[in-house]
Amino acid sequence: MKTKVKFPKNEVVEFELGKxxxxxxxxxxGKTRLSVKIEEINDKRYNVSSVNTSTILIHRxxxxxxxxxxxxxxxxxxxxSWNALFCGNAQQNAKKLQHRYSFKPATFPLNDYDKVLALLxxxxxxxxxxxxxxxxxxxxxxxxxxxxxxTVREKxxxxxxxxxxxxxxxxxxxxxxxxxDSIKYHGKEMSDGERIVLYMICQALILPSESTIIIDEPELxxxxxxxxxxxxxxEQERQDCVxxxxxxDLDFATSRDTDKVLWVKSFNGTNWDYEFLDTLSFExxxxxxxxxxxxxxxxxxxxxxxxxSYDHVLYTEFYKDKNYHIIPCGGCxxxxxxxxxxxxxxxxxxxxxxCLIDRDFRTxxxxxxLEADGVKFLKVAEVENLFIVPALLDIMGNQLGCDTNTIQQxxxxxxxxxxxxxxxxxxxxxxxxxxxxxxxxxxxxxxxxPDEIQNxxxxxxxxxxxxxxxxxxxxxxxxxxxxxxVLEIFNFKELSKKVGEKLDVxxxxxxxxxxxxxxxxxxxxQILDALNPYMPDLP
Numbered sequence: 001m002k003t004k005v006k007f008p009k010n011e012v013v014e015f016e017l018g019k020x021x022x023x024x025x026x027x028x029x030g031k032t033r034l035s036v037k038i039e040e041i042n043d044k045r046y047n048v049s050s051v052n053t054s055t056i057l058i059h060r061x062x063x064x065x066x067x068x069x070x071x072x073x074x075x076x077x078x079x080x081s082w083n084a085l086f087c088g089n090a091q092q093n094a095k096k097l098q099h100r101y102s103f104k105p106a107t108f109p110l111n112d113y114d115k116v117l118a119l120l121x122x123x124x125x126x127x128x129x130x131x132x133x134x135x136x137x138x139x140x141x142x143x144x145x146x147x148x149x150x151t152v153r154e155k156x157x158x159x160x161x162x163x164x165x166x167x168x169x170x171x172x173x174x175x176x177x178x179x180x181d182s183i184k185y186h187g188k189e190m191s192d193g194e195r196i197v198l199y200m201i202c203q204a205l206i207l208p209s210e211s212t213i214i215i216d217e218p219e220l221x222x223x224x225x226x227x228x229x230x231x232x233x234x235e236q237e238r239q240d241c242v243x244x245x246x247x248x249d250l251d252f253a254t255s256r257d258t259d260k261v262l263w264v265k266s267f268n269g270t271n272w273d274y275e276f277l278d279t280l281s282f283e284x285x286x287x288x289x290x291x292x293x294x295x296x297x298x299x300x301x302x303x304x305x306x307x308x309s310y311d312h313v314l315y316t317e318f319y320k321d322k323n324y325h326i327i328p329c330g331g332c333x334x335x336x337x338x339x340x341x342x343x344x345x346x347x348x349x350x351x352x353x354x355c356l357i358d359r360d361f362r363t364x365x366x367x368x369x370l371e372a373d374g375v376k377f378l379k380v381a382e383v384e385n386l387f388i389v390p391a392l393l394d395i396m397g398n399q400l401g402c403d404t405n406t407i408q409q410x411x412x413x414x415x416x417x418x419x420x421x422x423x424x425x426x427x428x429x430x431x432x433x434x435x436x437x438x439x440x441x442x443x444x445x446x447x448x449x450p451d452e453i454q455n456x457x458x459x460x461x462x463x464x465x466x467x468x469x470x471x472x473x474x475x476x477x478x479x480x481x482x483x484x485x486v487l488e489i490f491n492f493k494e495l496s497k498k499v500g501e502k503l504d505v506x507x508x509x510x511x512x513x514x515x516x517x518x519x520x521x522x523x524x525x526q527i528l529d530a531l532n533p534y535m536p537d538l539p
Contacts, residue, residue: 018239022253023246023262026297030267031246035214036105049093063217065110067195069188073117073174081122085115120202124153152205196221204234212242219249228255254288263294284341298325300353302339310509311383332357358382361432376536385487387496391530410502418486429473
């Protein structure tokens with residue numbers, strides 16, 4: 001089954017009941033206000049009174065809400081409780097805009113916990129009364145007794161106990177208590193996490209069938225260990241409704257079984273720029289990465305490494321003032337693959353993205369070819385070398401209280417170590433060159449014979465040319481006689497660590513990061529200035 005929802009551009013979108021939808025977009029792009037507009041143009045109770053409660057409901061739970069539970073819950077009849085929660089007032093003529101949101105639907109903080117519980121108890125009583133009536137009729141008519149029911153209150157208890165088995169919940173006679181390790185305490189004394197879990201369970205269970213529920217920031221106050229389980233259970237329980245999530249939590253977003261994402265790009269105060277995306281159309285991009293791209297208004301820079309690694313933090317700090325969002329993608333090949341995949345998707349063209357990788361042992365021709373495709377390179381062999389460029393070593397020496405001689409010895413150590421293992425570096429660079437030459441051989445003639453191909457290979461890889469490749473590499477490495485020249489071609493992951501040992505500093509890279517982030521006495525600008533000559537310019 002499906003339900004139809006109107007959107008601000010006058011289009012009607014069909015949502016499959018039981019299939020969640022995720023709304024993504026950068027901070028300030030208008031996601032919450034779009035959800036308000038969706039509610040306004042769809043829910044007849046929004047600004048009209050005396051509407052029959054059987055009409056389709058858009059129920060929005062804002063991120064701003066109180067989790068306060070009263071000592072006792074005032075019990076009322078079902079219709080009054082229904083109006084109180086969904087429209088903000090128990091009266092039949094209540095309007096959501098006025099009574100639920102006080103005319104400030106985007107910012108008004110909800111304070112409806114007691115109303116949620118009151119409707120839960122009213123629904124429970126209603127179900128029991130209907131069951132009792134059915135039993136009496138069956139007895140009077142000498143018919144088979146109806147099957148035993150599980151009321152909405154009992155379902156809430158079952159879900160709670162499955163999520164928090166160490167803490168049993170009691171929902172009885174308008175009061176809420178929890179039990180932990182034989183200690184009973186009132187619902188108002190539960191933690192924020194416990195209260196929000198119960199709040200969301202009750203909200204989901206008391207929804208009328210075929211409702212659409214919009215949850216703004218469903219991750220708030222909920223521990224990651226149970227967050228996915230909670231919403232999995234609620235979605236499973238309410239397959240007759242549509243759950244729409246507005247979230248910044250990428251792990252949670254990717255955990256939803258959805259192929260429909262609403263991407264909110266911008267909002268000018270009156271109109272939205274938004275688009276529905278089918279995630280299956282972006283199969284070359286990992287789902288979490290796609291969501292991260294959609295969730296930022298900054299330019300994107302794909303880099304090597306892992307999230308929160310030293311290089312990720314270093315790049316984040318360096319390009320922070322230039323409004324770049326850094327996304328580490330693992331190894332170099334994965335970075336290039338993701339960068340090219342992103343460029344291939346026209347729908348993502350309004351998001352500027354760049355790619356920064358290490359030079360490693362790449363040839364100049366290889367680097368030039370990649371740069372022509374928009375790939376950026378460091379002016380050192382690998383990111384670890386940034387931590388020990390000469391100007392930064394001088395700054396760190398001053399911060400660490402080292403004398404000039406100690407810093408000079410650290411610089412000399414870089415050149416000395418390079419000299420000791422230079423032969424191996426030349427060999428590896430030479431092999432990389434040969435492999436590169438193999439990749440650029442281009443046999444266009446489909447009629448070429450094996451002999452012709454063999455001749456082409458022999459011509460490219462004659463003994464003289466191979467010797468030339470080797471001599472060129474040897475010359476480059478032999479001419480590296482300064483720290484800057486060495487760092488440009490020296491591929492040795494442990495180099496900065498060993499230099500730190502020479503300075504008698506453990507976790508040298510972390511010390512650099514700490515200073516960069518602290519900005520004590522303007523040290524941040526000094527470090528950025530020291531790194532600037534080795535970093536590529538980005539728009």
